[in-house]
Every structure is written in structure tokens, then in C-alpha cells.
Amino acid sequence: MAIENLGATTEIIVMLTFVSLYVTAFILFIHFVDRWKNPAQKWLMDSTEQSLADFLIYLPAKIFWERLTLFVLPLLLILTVLTSLFISFVVGSAMALGAVFAKKLLLARRHRLINFQLPDAIDLLVTAMQAGLSFNAAFERSAMQVAAPLRYEWLLVIRRMRTGETPIVALASFYQRVNTEAVLQMLLTMQLGIQHGSQQADILQRLAVTLRQQQYAVERVKSLSAQARLQGKVMLLLPIGLFAALHFLHPENTVILTQTEFGHYLLGVSLGLMLAGHFLIRRILGDAYAH
Numbered sequence: 001m002a003i004e005n006l007g008a009t010t011e012i013i014v015m016l017t018f019v020s021l022y023v024t025a026f027i028l029f030i031h032f033v034d035r036w037k038n039p040a041q042k043w044l045m046d047s048t049e050q051s052l053a054d055f056l057i058y059l060p061a062k063i064f065w066e067r068l069t070l071f072v073l074p075l076l077l078i079l080t081v082l083t084s085l086f087i088s089f090v091v092g093s094a095m096a097l098g099a100v101f102a103k104k105l106l107l108a109r110r111h112r113l114i115n116f117q118l119p120d121a122i123d124l125l126v127t128a129m130q131a132g133l134s135f136n137a138a139f140e141r142s143a144m145q146v147a148a149p150l151r152y153e154w155l156l157v158i159r160r161m162r163t164g165e166t167p168i169v170a171l172a173s174f175y176q177r178v179n180t181e182a183v184l185q186m187l188l189t190m191q192l193g194i195q196h197g198s199q200q201a202d203i204l205q206r207l208a209v210t211l212r213q214q215q216y217a218v219e220r221v222k223s224l225s226a227q228a229r230l231q232g233k234v235m236l237l238l239p240i241g242l243f244a245a246l247h248f249l250h251p252e253n254t255v256i257l258t259q260t261e262f263g264h265y266l267l268g269v270s271l272g273l274m275l276a277g278h279f280l281i282r283r284i285l286g287d288a289y290a291h
Contacts, residue, residue, distance in 0.1 A: 117147055118150065124142035157174050182214070232282070243257075
């Protein structure tokens with residue numbers, strides 16, 4: 001009996017030891033995850049932003065379409081074998097249009113972020129210049145303190161200046177990549193300051209204030225036009241949703257529209273009128289319609 005009790009006690013001790021080791025390892029794992037989560041997230045965000053910049057901004061259009069074609073073509077061939085050539089053509093056209101739309105959407109988002117970050121970046125540049133640094137030195141000093149994605153654009157400008165290009169040429173290439181009004185104002189201000197030797201720090205400081213005022217005005221217009229923008233979206237999507245609901249609940253009420261030639265014409269005219277109204281609302285609101 002004593003031997004059996006000793007064996008049972010040993011098993012319990014071994015089991016408790018393994019449970020303690022498991023719990024300790026789990027607690028240490030959670031601790032290290034919490035400790036390295038923020039640096040890992042920052043590294044992942046920076047690396048992803050840089051990868052997207054290399055792929056969407058600095059990649060030549062010819063290479064982009066070649067890589068996209070090499071990736072999509074085998075899939076379309078498989079789809080042709082499994083279904084038909086017409087379906088493969090429709091899917092390929094949809095993927096091409098989707099790629100163009102996605103690239104434009106990501107570029108527009110990047111441009112909005114750069115415009116939002118530009119006044120703070122100019123303030124850093126002005127502070128460095130007021131401390132006695134030259135324009136090139138101040139630009140290099142403030143580049144690492146700027147948030148992404150503007151940081152990568154400024155680093156590219158610095159690399160071009162180090163290879164022998166003048167600041168005006170390097171900044172002009174920056175405007176070619178990010179052709180927004182805010183970047184154009186910065187380019188013209190810096191160009192005049194470099195060419196004529198004026199008080200660049202004071203002019204850039206006024207430019208930062210002007211850009212902030214413009215951003216405030218745009219956000220205020222967006223706030224005041226929020227109801228009109230929402231109304232435009234509702235007026236575009238509500239008829240489509242209502243038609244889908246009626247077709248699902250009472251298909252006999254939509255037979256004339258879906259199964260007759262005259263009904264197809266009516267659907268086409270209705271869709272055209274809805275798109276025209278949505279386009280007119282966007283034109284009336286202008287840049288305030290942007291998200």
C-alpha cells in the first residue's frame with residue numbers, strides 16, 4: 001500500500017509539475033506577445049506601407065501589367081477549360097477593371113494622407129531651418145520624424161538630391177508622384193525661396209498655416225454637406241434595393257421588367273437616370289464628396 005501511495009503521489013507531483021510548466025509557458029508567451037506587439041505592429045505597418053509604395057507608386061506601369069498578366073493568365077486558361085471562353089473573357093475584363101480601380105483608390109487614399117501630414121512636416125522643416133540648418137540639411141533632419149507615407153516620399157527626394165539633382169528637380173519629381181494642390185503649393189513656395197533667396201522659414205510657416213486652414217475648410221464643407229451626400233447615396237441604392245426586394249417577394253410583379261424587351265429598356269433608362277442624378281450631386285458638391 002505504501003508503494004502504491006508513493007506511486008500515486010509521484011504521478012500527482014509530475015502532473016502538477018507539467019501543469020505548472022504549461023501555465024508558466026503560457027503566461028510568458030502572453031507577456032512576450034504584449035511586449036512585442038506594438039513594435040511588431042509598427043514594423044508590419046511600415047513594411048506594408050513601403051511594399052505598397054514600391055508596388056503602386058514606383059513600379060513602372062509596363063512591369064505592373066506584365067506581372068498582373070502572368071498571374072491572371074493561367075487562372076483564365078483554367079477557367080476557360082472548366083467553363084467557356086466567354087465567361088473567361090468576362091472574368092478577365094472584370095479583374096483588369098478591378099485592378100485599375102483598386103490602384104486608383106489606394107493612390108487617392110495615399111494622396112489624402114500626404115496632404116493631411118504635409119503641414120506638420122513643413123513645421124518640422126521650419127523648426128530645423130530656424131535652428132540654423134540649410135534647406136538640404138533641414139530636409140534630411142526632418143524626414144525621419146515625418147510619419148508614413150510622406151516619410152518615404154521625402155526620403156526619395158533626399159536620395160535624388162544626394163545623387164546630384166537640385167532640390168527643385170527633386171521636389172518636382174515629388175509633385176509628379178503626388179500631384180495634389182497642397183504639394184504644388186509647397187513646390188512653388190520652396191522653388192521661389194531657393195531661386196530668390198527669400199526668407200524661406202517664414203514663408204514655409206505661413207504655408208503650413210494656409211494648408212491647415214484649407215483642410216479645416218474642406219472638413220467643414222464635408223460636415224455641412226453630409227446630409228446631401230448621404231441623400232445622394234440613398235437615392236441611388238434605394239431603388240435597386242426596393243426592386244430586388246419586390247423581385248424576391250413577388251416575382252410576378254417584376255415579370256414585365258425582367259422578361260420583356262420593353263421592360264429591359266425601362267430598366268436601362270432608370271439605371272441611366274439614377275447614375276446621372278448621382279453624378280450631378282457629385283458635381284454640385286465637388287471635392288466635398290470625397291471621403
